[in-house]
Amino acid sequence: MKFVRVNKSAQGDGTFTFLLSKRDRNFLLSILKLFPMTETKSLRVSQTSAKALDASQDLLVEAMAEQQRQHAKKIERLLKRPSRFFHETEGVIQLVLNGEQMEWMLQALNDIRVGSWTRLGCPEMEAARKAVRTEESAAHYTAMELSGYFEAALLEGFRHT
Amino acid sequence: MAETAEPVVLPAEDQQEKTALKDARDPGYLVICWNDPVNFMDYVSHVFQVVFGWTEAKARRHMLQVHEQGKSLLTRETFEKAEHYVHQLQSYRLHATMEQDK
Numbered sequence: 125m126k127f128v129r130v131n132k133s134a135q136g137d138g139t140f141t142f143l144l145s146k147r148d149r150n151f152l153l154s155i156l157k158l159f160p161m162t163e164t165k166s167l168r169v170s171q172t173s174a175k176a177l178d179a180s181q182d183l184l185v186e187a188m189a190e191q192q193r194q195h196a197k198k199i200e201r202l203l204k205r206p207s208r209f210f211h212e213t214e215g216v217i218q219l220v221l222n223g224e225q226m227e228w229m230l231q232a233l234n235d236i237r238v239g240s241w242t243r244l245g246c247p248e249m250e251a252a253r254k255a256v257r258t259e260e261s262a263a264h265y266t267a268m269e270l271s272g273y274f275e276a277a278l279l280e281g282f283r284h285t
Numbered sequence: 286m287a288e289t290a291e292p293v294v295l296p297a298e299d300q301q302e303k304t305a306l307k308d309a310r311d312p313g314y315l316v317i318c319w320n321d322p323v324n325f326m327d328y329v330s331h332v333f334q335v336v337f338g339w340t341e342a343k344a345r346r347h348m349l350q351v352h353e354q355g356k357s358l359l360t361r362e363t364f365e366k367a368e369h370y371v372h373q374l375q376s377y378r379l380h381a382t383m384e385q386d387k
Contacts, residue, residue, distance in 0.1 A: 167375055169368070170382045177383075180368050187372050227335070231377055234328065238378040241323040249322045272325065279327045 125152070125219070125277040130284050140226055140281040142219040149210055149217050155270050156199050159232050161239020164188040195232045221281075230278050233271040240268035314367035316359045319380040320351050332377045333359070336370065361386055 125148045132138035144152070169184040170177045202209055209225075211218045221229065241247075243264045247255045256265045318329070326348055333344035337359070350357035359381070360370065367383040374381035 162378060168382060169371055170384055172384060174385060176364075176385075180364075180383075183368070184372060184375065188375060191376050230328075230331075234324070234378045238323055247322075268323075275325065275328060279325070279331055282331055283327075 125274060127277055127280040127284070128218070130281065137223055138285075140221050140223075140278075142221075142277060142281065144210070144217045144219055146217065149206075149219075151270055152219075152274055153203060153206065155236060155267060155274065156229075156232065157203065158236050158240075158267055159196060159199055160192040161236045161267070162188075162192075162242070163239070164192065166242070191231075192235070195228055195235070198228055199232060226278055226281065230275060233275045233278070237268050237271040237275065240264040240271070244268065313361050313386040314364055314383045315361050315386050316367050316370045316374075316381060316383055318347070318351050318357050318359055318374065319382070320355045321380050324379060326352060328377075329379060332374065332379055336373045336377075 126143045128141045128143050130138050130140050164185050167184055167188055169181045209219055209221065211220060241252070241264075244252060244255045244261055252265060252268070256262050318333075329348040329351060330341065330344045333339050333347055334341060337344075339347075347357045347359060360367075362370065364383075371381050371383045
């Protein structure tokens with residue numbers, strides 16, 4: 125997936141256009157189907173276990189679970205009608221996203237990346253490939269790498285704003 | 286019939302004492318971002334810019350501090366604000382926590 129351009133509107137917002145191969149599009153749709161991958165219960169609001177933070181810890185888990193539900197709905201809509209996002213003309217596929225869509229997609233992809241990395245046992249990046257010993261860990265490794273690939277493309281788009 | 290209480294205005298000194306006491310109880314919370322090997326450096330910079338509205342240079346400075354020193358103190362806030370920032374950062378799956386400033 126390659127960033128092509130950003131079209132700014134008079135209101136200051138705009139759309140980001142990416143060029144994709146068929147394989148890219150299929151990979152992106154397949155990878156988004158994995159969402160969510162992060163266990164919200166494992167997220168920690170603090171490194172200390174102060175009593176004052178107990179309610180805050182519960183609130184964090186609840187807020188992140190709600191965020192996952194919202195993202196899941198958006199992904200479901202995308203998977204139901206990919207033509208709203210992907211435009212195909214003469215074999216050329218373009219993905220067009222506005223700023224808000226860029227942000228939720230980036231968050232969703234990173235949820236998949238971090239969740240896959242956690243399931244691999246949180247290895248250092250150089251050791252991640254060595255952590256692949258089973259079919260399941262191979263799937264996590266692939267998901268981590270692929271989501272990273274799409275994240276990098278989205279970040280390239282943000283660099284042009 | 287119950288008596289209507291006269292409004293009591295505390296002398297300025299008492300007000301100051303009250304504020305000092307409150308500060309002692311609520312010394313503030315530090316929002317810290319911790320290093321991990323999975324989040325891209327550019328991604329972390331982007332998140333700092335979005336969440337705090339920082340310039341690219343400031344966001345990059347803090348990102349490098351996370352990367353090189355293992356953590357970066359992002360801001361010192363009241364409990365509520367620190368909690369808000371931690372939620373924002375964790376919504377991007379950054380390893381961020383709030384710690385009481387002692």
